[in-house]
Amino acid sequence: MELALSEFVALLSKAARGAGLPDGLARQNAALVTPLLATGLPAAEIAAHVLTSFASGASVKVDYRIDRETLLLVTDKPISTLASGIGAAYWLAGGEGRRIEGSAPDDARWLLAAVAYCTRAGGKRYTMRQTDGQVIGATCDGAVIMTNPVTDIRPDKFVIEPQEVAAHQTSKIPADSTVKLSTEMVTSLTTLANFTLVADSERSRLKGAGPGN
């Protein structure tokens, strides 16, 4: 199925609300998709997976602790990856020397996208590298550039830190782009989005809307 980009972003925002995120986070969550799409990453799949997991209370819950200038993401407390990811991205953007270290195996790209999106104003650039030193992605002007988009990120620790080298050129979404989604994915996101709807009733129909003719 092919959706207009803004249609997809709207669906994602509703799905995020349906999954339980507050409005602001839901909108930011949806906005993060554009930089992911710009790199050719499977943004819809990532978003659908994270949201579905979050809604089901699955393994994507993390919390954090701060050790001097390092934000350590840990997995023993129930705060959503999305919430803590976006929050962590803003924390990272809050001052020089800050870095994020943690284990969020399924959502590393998401976190990097959050960093890219949240820090675009300051013109800061960040790299994501695994603990063995391998750089797996970088941010640039609101976009996220993965070294190898088709490679799964290993489910172990990674670090997001300020980047010293020249950044990649930003990939822009073509103005006439659409988003191709599988029927299953549309169904999955629509199911989540439908959690935001209130069942119809006679009182609602008459009093809630006007009533109109």
Added chain:
Amino acid sequence: MDSASPALNRRTPDEVMTLTTLGAMFPTRLSFMRLLLRRMAHEKWQMDAPLLSLDAQGYGTAVYTIRTPERAYSLVAFSQAIPDERRTDRVIAEVWDTTYVLYDGIPDQAEMDRLANCVPLQEAGRFTPREIVLSRANKSIRMFEHVADKLANGEQPALADLRRVGYLMRTTAVYGNGKFGVADRSRIADRAEFQAPFQAEMLTVWLIRLFTLDLVEHVARHRGGASAVLLAGHIRRFIGIGNATGLGMAPFLINHPELIGRWIEARETAVARVRAIANPTQTEIGTFLSCAERALSHLCEWQVEDDGYAARIRATTGEIESLVTWIRSFTDPTYLWDQITCHTLAKFSPDGAEMTLSLILEPYGDLIDDLGTSMSLADGTPIRADQPLSDLRSRLVAAYGWALGPDMSQEQRRHFWYVSAAKQEPRLGEIGEDEGDDKAFAFDYAFQARSLLAAIDSLPSDADVGSLLLHHPELLDIVERLEIQQAQPYAEIRENLVGPDLVPLALLRCKLAFFGAAKFDPLSDKWLRVTLFQGAPSCIADLQQAPDDWIFSHSGSEH
């Protein structure tokens, strides 16, 4: 402008961003319909002869192709018979008398076949980026039949009837920006003709109006044969296009603070520029008086059933009359517009004051029309995560002081906004009375501001915004709105949008006034009807002759 003038400062957000003021707004020179028609006239847009493929009852298809200097756009219309009992203006409708798309280019037969299969379905259809706007309209049956019968009998419709209902059809939705697969805004935003807000939508509605006029003449011709006549020019121009608007428009206004901030800023800047004029000319004063007198006739023809609104219209009429009388007798025109503004803001009703502000802009196209280019959304406002919380706190208190006082108790949280499962119709509920407050939109910004203040005060004084959002990501929305207000001070409605005194109609009227709508006619506290393009040019040739002289039109307007 003279820096010593008394009116360089715009009204403050506290003065403007209230439901009282927003709910009293009128169209201005900067309304989106005016922007569109000025461009169409200036660039000498052309239109092909309409392709009407309609039966004797007016059912079938029509194509209206309009040509800008660089592109062609086509309104593709489908007209069908529907049972009276299924005709409703609400979102929950499933059939309509007429349905439309604005097509990017000129559709060939294969495209017409495709559109015929999806456009009449509206929300249930799927569309492509070749379609820019999707819309539908229902007949005002009594008025349509009256006009068709009169024309069929060789007579013109009675102006008295047209004054009461100034249109043949009402649009009930106008969708763009990716809805149901139509083109994203980003696809057309770099086209000069669509850079100002809602220009594609306004073009669609203007073309729909033309179709309704041609349709009634077509039906009359088949009904009356040789004795049928066409609409007289002045009547054709007086007939606008109706619109029924419900709560769905209100969340847009709340969810797009940056955009709304730009609209209001442009309008307030325009008013400030005119107030700063030290010595208006007699010609400018004459233009104002001409428009004011036209507005008085317009007010007399603005008929509503709602008693409260009728009283407001009567009060406005008296105020504008007194203003005209005063101006005819004044002796010192120095800073006339500022004098008028100060007087009306102090003494007039909100409607009278806002109408006056609209009127003083009319003589000054050269001075203010450039502001139309500043009303579109630019890149979003990013949150500066490294700013000290003390700065954020100061700005919070300044922007949301109205929400931080002791009187904003939980008892002031009375309503909630939600979307019904029935065709996703936006609705308003009462806490404790209606189901669904757990699925409400978070429009409780007054309370979010209070939560933000508490969160800031709970963190160390040297913390920054990034740390705040790490600990309280749920406050992202209100922080973002606060950031937006640094650049766009008019971005936030400074009232409790879930309070017991909420008046949703005020939100609808504000947005409709920016569109250029007139004759607001409330049919409950949650929806209203308006008339669009009444008095505006009703064909391309008409557009070239008098492109921008139709604000506050009335049935006796001469064009």
